[in-house]
Amino acid sequence: MGKVSIGLRGWRFDEEEVFTEDGEYRPMDEMSEDTRKRLVRLTALVGSPCDACWLIHGDAEIQKCNPIEVVYGEPHYEAAVCREHERDFLYWYFEEGGKQYRGEEQLQDEFHEWFADGGRAPEGYEGVEHVDTDPADLPEPPDPDMEAMNVDTGEPKEEIDLRDVDVDQDYPS
Numbered sequence: 001m002g003k004v005s006i007g008l009r010g011w012r013f014d015e016e017e018v019f020t021e022d023g024e025y026r027p028m029d030e031m032s033e034d035t036r037k038r039l040v041r042l043t044a045l046v047g048s049p050c051d052a053c054w055l056i057h058g059d060a061e062i063q064k065c066n067p068i069e070v071v072y073g074e075p076h077y078e079a080a081v082c083r084e085h086e087r088d089f090l091y092w093y094f095e096e097g098g099k100q101y102r103g104e105e106q107l108q109d110e111f112h113e114w115f116a117d118g119g120r121a122p123e124g125y126e127g128v129e130h131v132d133t134d135p136a137d138l139p140e141p142p143d144p145d146m147e148a149m150n151v152d153t154g155e156p157k158e159e160i161d162l163r164d165v166d167v168d169q170d171y172p173s
């Protein structure tokens with residue numbers, strides 16, 4: 001079964017669970033709760049500022065923040081970063097003990113704390129092999145039933161109709 005990223009790199013979805021054979025989104029109530037949570041969360045993350053950029057610039061300079069390109073972790077406790085700061089996340093995850101928080105709610109806070117304390121990947125650190133997929137090439141998250149889901153999608157979304165299928169998990173391996 002194919003895995004597919006939607007909107008952002010990082011999280012992977014079972015293609016057959018999310019899409020019909022015609023490439024249309026299935027009704028959300030046919031998906032598992034975890035899948036539903038992630039899809040709904042994605043709609044809020046796409047177009048939002050990178051966690052690490054935000055820690056640097058804050059709301060006062062929000063226009064200097066890059067948009068999120070990749071998301072790791074659990075919905076609402078995710079680390080969501082731009083391409084530039086993905087290196088820092090991967091360094092923290094693999095080299096600074098971040099991996100112990102895999103699947104845990106602390107992942108976000110622990111990463112933020114490390115980064116806010118000046119934690120950075122050293123010059124030249126590449127981490128895992130770079131996945132050179134532009135999030136603009138990924139399918140956009142479905143429009144959730146706003147009343148049922150009670151989420152604020154805020155940002156306008158770009159038209160995205162290509163799908164990128166590969167075998168990665170929703171954590172770096």
Ligand SMILES: [Zn+2]
Pocket residue numbers: 050051052053054066081082083084085
């Ligand atoms: Zn950033």
